Amino acid sequence: MPHGFDKLLHHEPESSPPTPPRRKSTLPRYHLHVRQQPIAARACGAGDRDRRPVDPPPIVQILLTDFDPESEDDKDTLQDPRFTVGCLLFPFSDSSTWTQPPDPEQAERDQEKEKESDGVARADDDFSTPLLSGKAFMSPFYVEADPDPNSAPTHPSSDDINPPQSSQPHNLRNASKLHQPATFFIFADLSIRTAGLYRLQFRLMNWGSVEDTGQSMPILAEAWSDPFRVYAAKDFPGMRDSSILAEGLKELGFVELKTRGNGKGKGRKRN
Template sequence: RYRLIVRQQPEQGRAGTFGSKERRPLDPLPIVQLEIFDKYGNLDLLGSGSPNLVMQVSALPVPIEEAQEEVTLEDKGGGESVEGMKQEKGKTLARASLGKQGQTVMQRVLEGKVTSSAHVAFDTDGSRACFFIFSDLSLRIEGTFKLVFSLVRLGMGSGARTSVGKIVATVSSDAFKVYSPREFPGVAQSTDLAKCLANQGVQIPIRNEARRGGSAAGRHIS
């Protein structure tokens, strides 16, 4: 049995124009913990760190009903799919797609590394745990969103599938707001969990103090 826990929720983001080189990652950076239990209910830490497990992330607009009003059905042949755009002042605001599981997900709006491999490391309480870390995610448009994290087991057969494996568990983040560059309130000091993982060699940008107005993302420590 798989259990996913969003240990660090994204709380805000700064929108960047399409193709912008000045992206700002979501703050705080999302961190998801994986727990695997065997048939006896015991925690299987060894299985949690398997190289056959990866996590991918997509973005959902909130409220979802508003996005669904803007899409039109297209037949792509190999399963149902929906694509559409909402236009405002000549700018693309959203592109959504409806996959086989009936879930509308934002595509080409989420930038950065959308997959993560497992990191088995010490938690803040000294116990060993398995984490998936997304340190380079940003959204191109303003609005309110949730992130959907999907745990994929590579090389599996039937079921809900990606192009390379089977989705075995999903979890969603809390809703958060993406601001315009002018309205962005700034970034917070890095959390104890982020600092704990960075001190063990995990490549995470660390800020020792809060910064206003979307200044540089921080530095990497190892």
Template sequence: REYELRVRQEPKQARMCGVGADRRPIDPPPIIQLRVVDPHTRQPPSPANPDIEDSDPNYAHSFLQNPYYFMFASLAKPEDDTELHWLKDGKTRCTTGSVVSSLYHLKDTENRNEDAGFFVFPDLSVRTEGSYRLKLSLFEVVGNTVRHCKSIHSQPFYVYTAKKFPGMEG
């Protein structure tokens, strides 16, 4: 099987949250869509494509019920794929809040209300000012191992200090 990841809602800005308990989530919250497709036809598996693994009549939507998929969000530089995990002190993480999302089975309002799988990050904050991208990595728990499936990057967004922050979007 092959995985398609698409950022459906790009992060645009955030107010830096510092090291205290205060949380300032990225706005708007990043939302990533997952599609599992047949690598030969680029379509979801179906009985018409019986030659792929896991192909039973319900497989096209069975991944939506899979509790073993999760996505991890990490901070990356805007100009390359270098991940940023720690502040200069080497002890404090660059991000705070929920950096992991389970797969949500939701209706896709942009695609005839069809069932779809999404990862949502409503509580993800950044501790330092600057321009960043998110690296969003899909994993699957298989037995007692965790397998990396695919990663995608968001568009660059800016994290502002409290004085410079323009405010949350509508």
């Protein structure tokens, strides 16, 4: 038998090549998405008795790059109780063009100049301003399934050629992803004392990084709200009916949300 012919008759399959390791994502792991934008508010008084919440209440959602709903580690990450989101208030000029979120450092410099010119003092805490009152830090609220899947965003993917920015809307889920878990930060207790045009900045942090490393707490992700108007009492158009998302989150246990429906928004002016 010719040399090597026996190998052709008794061919042994070659072992399958090893699966190449998954390409490491170049995107940041954490993202914030403003799921429910603030639209309007009635200016409140200086005391705690005259509280006029921003309407609708801003709702921010955390998204994870390459989130796997079957991964226990990813679901544990969404449920980490050490996450928190802080909220900052910034004035917004009517003449500005809202094309993309402004540079945070420049926005803070502009705000400092404005305060120096009108004599308004700022609190020592970096996440509070004299005009904003209420709960400016919120803990995560985790749900097993999104209460409004039709408006739910997708988690970013490292395979995206042009991944969406964290403050911009994401594509809707497809039908196979309707029951994914979600984590929200719900700002149901924000009030603003002076009429004007504003925007909110949200910053994601994790207190655990301080406990684990002893170092200062980094900002993991940021997102900006759309501009919204705060009205004087005589001009306020009234509260809107609650969204499907807000109704669902209250039913799931977030009792701080005050919901309104059936065209009976409190204080809404009739045409």
